[in-house]
Structure formats: C-alpha cells, structure tokens
Amino acid sequence: MVNPVLLLAVPMGLAFTVPVIERITGRVSRWVPVAAMLFNLVLCVRLIPAVLEGPVIVQLGGFVPPFGINLYVGPLGLFFAGLIALAGLVISVYSLTYIRTGPLARYHMLYILLLVGATGVALTGDLFNLFVFFEILCISSYALVAYNGDRAGLESSVKYLIQGSVGSSMLLVGIGMLYGIFGTLNMADIARSVGMVDQGVLFVPLIFMLGGLGVEAAIFPMNAWLPDAHSSAPSSISAVLSGIAIEVGLYAVARMVFTVFGISDLFLFLAFLGVLTLLIGEMCAFAQSNIKRMLAYSSIGQIGLILFALAVASGVTVTGGLFQFVNHTFSKGLLFLSAGYLIYRSGSMEISSLQGMGRRMPLTSLAFTVGSFSLVGLPPFAGFPGKFLIVRGALERGGTVIVVLTGLVLLCTILEGAYFFRVVQALYFREGISGGSGERAPAAAAVAMILLMMLILALGAYPQFAETFLRSAASDLMGAVEHVGSVL
Amino acid sequence: MRVLLSLAVVAVLAAGIVTVLRDVPFGGNSSRLGSHFVENGREDTGAANIVTSVVLGYRGFDTLGEVTVLFVAAVGLGALLVAGEKNAPRKLEKASMVLTTGSRFLFPLILLFGAYIFIHGHLTPGGGFQGGAIIASGYLLVYLGSRDRRLGKNWAASIETGGGLTFVLLGLAGLTAAGHWFLSNFLPLGVPGQLLSAGIIPIIYVAIGLKVGVELTGVIDSLMGGTE
Numbered sequence: 001m002v003n004p005v006l007l008l009a010v011p012m013g014l015a016f017t018v019p020v021i022e023r024i025t026g027r028v029s030r031w032v033p034v035a036a037m038l039f040n041l042v043l044c045v046r047l048i049p050a051v052l053e054g055p056v057i058v059q060l061g062g063f064v065p066p067f068g069i070n071l072y073v074g075p076l077g078l079f080f081a082g083l084i085a086l087a088g089l090v091i092s093v094y095s096l097t098y099i100r101t102g103p104l105a106r107y108h109m110l111y112i113l114l115l116v117g118a119t120g121v122a123l124t125g126d127l128f129n130l131f132v133f134f135e136i137l138c139i140s141s142y143a144l145v146a147y148n149g150d151r152a153g154l155e156s157s158v159k160y161l162i163q164g165s166v167g168s169s170m171l172l173v174g175i176g177m178l179y180g181i182f183g184t185l186n187m188a189d190i191a192r193s194v195g196m197v198d199q200g201v202l203f204v205p206l207i208f209m210l211g212g213l214g215v216e217a218a219i220f221p222m223n224a225w226l227p228d229a230h231s232s233a234p235s236s237i238s239a240v241l242s243g244i245a246i247e248v249g250l251y252a253v254a255r256m257v258f259t260v261f262g263i264s265d266l267f268l269f270l271a272f273l274g275v276l277t278l279l280i281g282e283m284c285a286f287a288q289s290n291i292k293r294m295l296a297y298s299s300i301g302q303i304g305l306i307l308f309a310l311a312v313a314s315g316v317t318v319t320g321g322l323f324q325f326v327n328h329t330f331s332k333g334l335l336f337l338s339a340g341y342l343i344y345r346s347g348s349m350e351i352s353s354l355q356g357m358g359r360r361m362p363l364t365s366l367a368f369t370v371g372s373f374s375l376v377g378l379p380p381f382a383g384f385p386g387k388f389l390i391v392r393g394a395l396e397r398g399g400t401v402i403v404v405l406t407g408l409v410l411l412c413t414i415l416e417g418a419y420f421f422r423v424v425q426a427l428y429f430r431e432g433i434s435g436g437s438g439e440r441a442p443a444a445a446a447v448a449m450i451l452l453m454m455l456i457l458a459l460g461a462y463p464q465f466a467e468t469f470l471r472s473a474a475s476d477l478m479g480a481v482e483h484v485g486s487v488l
Numbered sequence: 489m490r491v492l493l494s495l496a497v498v499a500v501l502a503a504g505i506v507t508v509l510r511d512v513p514f515g516g517n518s519s520r521l522g523s524h525f526v527e528n529g530r531e532d533t534g535a536a537n538i539v540t541s542v543v544l545g546y547r548g549f550d551t552l553g554e555v556t557v558l559f560v561a562a563v564g565l566g567a568l569l570v571a572g573e574k575n576a577p578r579k580l581e582k583a584s585m586v587l588t589t590g591s592r593f594l595f596p597l598i599l600l601f602g603a604y605i606f607i608h609g610h611l612t613p614g615g616g617f618q619g620g621a622i623i624a625s626g627y628l629l630v631y632l633g634s635r636d637r638r639l640g641k642n643w644a645a646s647i648e649t650g651g652g653l654t655f656v657l658l659g660l661a662g663l664t665a666a667g668h669w670f671l672s673n674f675l676p677l678g679v680p681g682q683l684l685s686a687g688i689i690p691i692i693y694v695a696i697g698l699k700v701g702v703e704l705t706g707v708i709d710s711l712m713g714g715t716e
Contacts, residue, residue: 003663003670005659005663005670009656009659009660009670012552012556012652012656013652013653013656013657013660015556015559016559016648016649016652016653016656017649017653018649019644019645019646019648019649020645020646020649022645023641023642023645023646058669058670059669060548060549060669060670060671061545061546061548061549061662061669061670061671061672061673062662062668062669062672062673063532063545063546066520066521067521067524067525067546068546068547069546069547069549069550102567102570103566103567103570106563106564106566106567106570107567109559109563110560110563110564110567113556113559113560116556120553128547128550129549129550129553132550132553132554132557133553135553135557136553136556136557136560139557139560139561139564140560140564142564143560143563143564143565143567143568144564146567146568147567149568149570154568157568177505177508177509179519180508180509181508181511183519183520183521183522184519184520184521185521200507201507201508201511203504204501204504204505204507204508205508207504
C-alpha cells in the first residue's frame with residue numbers, strides 16, 4: 001500500500017523546487033501545481049480501498065504515538081485530501097492562463113503550499129502539528145489575497161492578516177493550555193482522558209481553540225475579514241479560499257468538538273450559531289451589487305448551513321453536511337472561476353454591467369448558471385442531495401428548536417435563490433451593454449469550467465456513489481472512541 | 489459602558505485562565521512525554537542535545553512544517569513587495585569607512601559562528617534555525633556596510649531549493665529504508681556526543697541552517713528594495 005504521507009511530502013518537495021525551476025526556465029513553473037495535485041488525486045483514489053477497511057495510522061519518524069506525531073487517515077481525512085486535490089487540480093488548470101502578471105513563480109509556490117497546509121490539517125492526528133499546517137494555510141492565503149498588488153487587495157490582506165493572527169495566537173494558547181492539562185498533544189490521547197478531568201477547566205481552552213479556528217472557518221461573529229479578502233483576491237484564489245480554506249477551518253472545528261473534546265452539550269449552541277451565520281451571510285449577499293462580494297457573503301451562508309448540519313449531529317445530517325462541503329467546493333469554485341472571466345470581459349464587478357453576457361460569453365455564462373442552480377439546491381445538480389439530506393435528517397431528529405431552525409434554513413434557501421436568479425436573469429434576459437474588452441475565456445479556463453460542470457451534474461445524478469463513502473466519513477467524524485482505539 | 493463591558497469580559501477570561509493554569513505544576517515533571525524524552529531521547533535519536541532529539545527526532549515532522557512556514561512567509565513577503573513596487577529605486581548614501589571595514593572584518597567570523605551553531609545542533613544548544621538567523625545577521629551587516637552588494641539570486645534559489653529538498657528526500661529515504669516510516673532515522677546513530685552521530689539529524693540541521701540563512705537574507709533583501 002502507498003503511504004499517505006506522500007500526500008504532503010511530494011507537493012511540499014515540488015514547491016521547494018520551484019525557485020530553481022524558475023531560474024532555469026520561466027515557463028515550466030505554472031505546471032508544477034497541476035503535477036502536484038494530479039499526483040495527490042491519483043494517490044487518494046489508490047488509498048480508498050485500504051481506508052474503507054479501517055483508518056490508516058502513519059507514525060512519523062517511527063515513534064509510537066503519543067511520543068511521536070501521527071497522521072490519522074480515516075475516510076474523513078481522505079475525503080478532504082481528495083476534495084482538495086480535485087479542486088486544486090481544476091483551479092490550477094484554470095490558473096495556467098488566468099494568472100498572467102506579477103511574480104508568477106511565487107504565486108505557484110504559495111498556491112501549492114496553501115493546498116499542502118489544508119491537506120495537512122485534514123490528515124494530522126496531533127494538535128501542534130495541526131497548528132503548524134494551519135499556519136502554512138493561513139500565511140499563504142494572506143499573501144495570495146494581495147497578489148494583484150492593488151490597494152483593495154493590500155488593505156483586505158492586512159485586515160485578514162490581523163484577524164487571522166489573533167485567531168492563530170488564540171489557537172496556540174488553547175493548545176498550550178491543553179498540553180498543560182493533559183501533558184500530551186496527541187488528539188487521541190487527549191480524547192481518551194478528556195472525561196477524567198474537571199469539565200470546568202476545559203471551558204477556556206475550548207473557547208480559545210474554537211475562537212481561533214472559527215476565524216478561518218468564518219463563523220459569525222469572526223468573519224469580518226472574509227467579504228473583503230474573497231472579493232479582492234484574484235478569482236482563482238477566491239475559489240480556493242471559499243472552496244477549500246474555510247471548509248478546512250470548519251473541519252478543524254468539527255474535529256475539536258467531536259473527537260478531542262467530545263462535548264455534546266455544545267451542539268445546540270453551535271446549531272444556533274450556524275443558522276445565525278447562514279441568515280447573516282444570505283441577507284448580506286442579497287444586498288450586494290458587486291458580484292464577487294455577493295459570492296463571498298454566500299460562502300459565509302454556506303458555512304453556516306454546514307455548521308448547522310454538523311451540529312445537529314445525526315448520521316444523516318452529518319452525511320448531508322459533508323455532501324454540502326463537496327457541492328460548495330465545486331459550485332462556488334465554478335462561480336468564482338466563471339465570474340473571473342465575466343469580470344475580465346465586462347471590465348467591472350457590478351452585477352448590472354453583466355447584462356446580456358449570456359450571448360457574448362455563452363460557455364462562461366452557462367457555467368455561472370450551473371453553479372448558481374447547484375448552490376441553491378435545484379434537483380438535477382449536486383446541491384440538491386446535500387440540502388435534502390440535511391433537512392430530512394434535521395426533521396427526523398425532531399425537537400421544537402431544531403425544527404424551527406430548519407424552517408429558517410429553508411427560508412434562507414429562498415433568499416439564496418432570489419439573488420442568484422437575479423444575476424442569471426441579468427446574464428440572459430436583459431439587453432446587453434456594449435463595451436469592455438472582447439476577451440473570451442481561453443481553452444484552459446474552459447476545460448476547468450467544463451470539468452466542474454460535469455462533476456456537479458454527475459454528483460447530482462448519481463449521489464449514491466458519493467453517499468456510501470460519505471456515510472463512513474460521517475461515522476469517522478462522530479466516532480471518537482474508534483479514533484482513540486485505532487491510534488493508541 | 490463599553491470600557492466596563494470590556495473589563496468584565498477580560499475579568500471572566502482571566503478567571504478562566506487562572507482556573508486552567510492553577511493546577512499545572514510548572515517546572516515539575518508533570519508530563520509523561522517530558523520524562524520519556526529525557527530518559528530515552530539519547531538512545532532513541534542519538535542526539536546529545538535533548539531539545540534537538542525532540543525537535544528533529546520525535547517531532548521532526550513539525551520542524552518540516554516550520555521550515556515550510558518560514559518559506560511561505562519569505563515567499564509571500566517577496567510577492568507582496570514585488571507587487572507593491574512601483575516607484576523608482578531610492579538613492580542610497582554611502583556607508584562610512586568604519587562600518588565598511590568593520591563589516592568586512594566581522595562577516596567571515598559571523599558566518600563561522602553561525603555554521604558552528606547549526607553543525608553542532610545535535611550536541612550543544614542551538615540548531616538550524618538559530619544558526620541560520622546568525623548567518624542572516626552577517627549578511628545584514630554586509631548590506632549595511634556596502635550598500636550596492638546583493639545576494640546572488642541563482643545561489644539563493646539553489647540553496648533554498650537544496651535545503652528544502654534535502655529535508656524531504658531524507659524523509660522519503662526513511663520511508664524506503666529500514667523503519668518504513670517517513671523521516672525515520674535510517675543512518676547509524678553512533679556514539680551520542682560525537683560530531684558524527686545521531687544519523688540524519690546533523691544533515692538536516694545543516695540543510696535547515698543554510699536554507700533559513702538564505703531565506704532571512706532574502707527577507708532583508710526584499711525589504712531593502714532589491715527586487716528581481
């Protein structure tokens with residue numbers, strides 16, 4: 001069997017080689033992210049059978065946990081690693097032609113390492129190691145947000161940097177406190193002894209860690225950085241930040257709550273927080289006239305929805321939440337990628353300037369439409385099964401509060417539909433405005449968008465394939481006891 | 489009102505932190521891990537310096553991550569400064585003769601000391617990050633002393649790549665050699681306390697030392713306005 005550590009080591013090594021590759025020939029470096037993510041994708045597919053039989057524990061350096069660091073490659077970790085590799089591959093193909101100016105080699109290095117950081121967070125079984133990979137993820141995103149070098153980018157990058165650094169420091173303090181209490185950094189080791197200490201002592205570390213991770217996950221009220229950062233970054237980076245970075249942050253929150261702390265008292269509060277995040281995200285998105293800001297606020301809403309699904313904590317809703325992770329990565333990725341060229345062509349980010357684009361850029365407009373419909377949750381697309389599972393699971397679970405919250409979730413879907421249909425209407429049913437450049441989406445971008453559209457349609461048409469795997473990923477997330485048993 | 493509210497939040501947090509830290513015995517041997525490292529570190533990793541046995545032995549993977557964090561930070565800073573660079577190069581005043589002569593005299597000694605710190609990282613306090621920082625301080629002095637001198641870009645790129653790749657490739661070699669784990673120490677451990685001991689640890693520290701030195705020098709270089 002192949003060793004899962006290659007998912008981290010090989011892309012990292014490739015990123016390190018970029019400075020020399022750039023010195024030798026400037027044209028090759030943009031293919032390095034494509035190669036790295038293709039490698040990871042193949043590796044993930046090859047790991048599926050082994051992981052379905054039982055989680056793969058990798059002891060790094062050959063030291064037995066808790067003395068050494070271990071990777072925990074269960075269905076959930078592999079699910080995220082595969083999702084990151086797939087989305088990363090498609091977006092790196094798009095970047096081949098989309099990113100044309102600026103320090104290109106640095107862009108590609110940071111892009112690979114951002115994805116390595118995300119993969120590491122998803123796979124590690126050690127708290128401090130999680131922090132290290134989290135830092136790789138965050139620092140490369142700060143730099144990439146400001147890649148264009150314009151005023152808006154730099155300003156939002158600094159905002160993001162300040163909030164992210166405060167979050168990271170809180171996370172580190174929380175980890176330090178846990179180390180003080182338990183004398184270990186291994187997640188499974190902490191999970192094993194978490195029931196034996198006074199629960200009051202755990203409250204402050206929990207707040208620090210959830211607060212710290214919550215900044216990256218963009219949970220209300222720690223998401224003030226997101227709309228600026230996601231809207232002023234280059235579109236390929238917005239796609240990665242919305243589709244991967246914040247989802248990995250939310251995964252880390254879920255890992256802490258379900259596995260490390262194992263606190264079920266918190267679930268109702270988190271469900272409430274999720275719906276609040278959803279409501280605020282969708283209402284702000286509805287009020288936007290700038291297309292990228294609208295998409296950014298919609299990401300906040302989606303994160304709230306997934307947080308709600310995970311916090312209801314029944315097998316069905318968690319499966320639905322994971323399905324929604326996939327759908328959000330693909331659809332929001334597709335939306336940002338197509339918006340990137342719509343903006344190039346029209347020369348403006350205002351929704352009103354996109355009128356009549358359906359005729360001038362048929363493929364890009366179609367991609368935007370498919371992404372919108374899927375995100376809203378219309379039946380033939382990938383968004384439908386995810387939302388359906390969440391609502392069904394929440395209603396099965398019952399309880400007045402949960403049912404009321406589910407009602408609010410459905411209300412938000414209507415709101416979401418309203419603002420997405422408004423854009424689609426502008427694309428197809430409004431008289432076109434002339435002006436802007438005559439640029440069409442080049443082949444690489446078209447390939448990326450077509451791939452994402454096909455993935456969305458395939459997932460919508462055959463959800464059962466993904467669902468089987470996601471069900472075992474969901475039980476991986478909720479089974480703290482099995483986690484402890486397999487590591488120690 | 490706002491001040492009172494903030495004070496209340498701070499007080500609650502402080503009370504919480506006190507409850508957490510009250511029972512943690514600082515200085516004492518509270519953790520199972522700590523005593524394990526102290527007792528077995530020498531035999532397990534062959535490093536006479538226990539801190540190194542943790543940093544590059546038990547938790548070597550974290551160190552690979554930290555090296556990457558520094559790499560990301562240096563690359564990111566460079567990208568921002570290239571992106572933000574639009575004005576003409578600034579005029580630099582020439583350094584005084586005292587500074588120029590002093591920096592020429594001290595530079596090789598600083599390099600030697602930095603190299604000593606990372607080559608002896610598995611024996612005495614110090615290591616790759618510390619040695620690299622010292623080397624970068626030597627370059628900072630040269631930059632101050634003779635202001636038109638710059639680090640060769642090709643050299644810098646090769647050392648950055650070489651250092652990082654050495655770390656990753658040694659890890660991968662551990663995967664295929666005995667042990668079957670990434671970063672397992674597959675070279676003979678030797679006698680702790682000798683220069684050639686601790687297997688792959690000194691090699692990794694030399695790689696990290698050079699890489700960190702070049703990266704921090706690159707940071708200074710970018711901040712001084714020397715862009716590609």
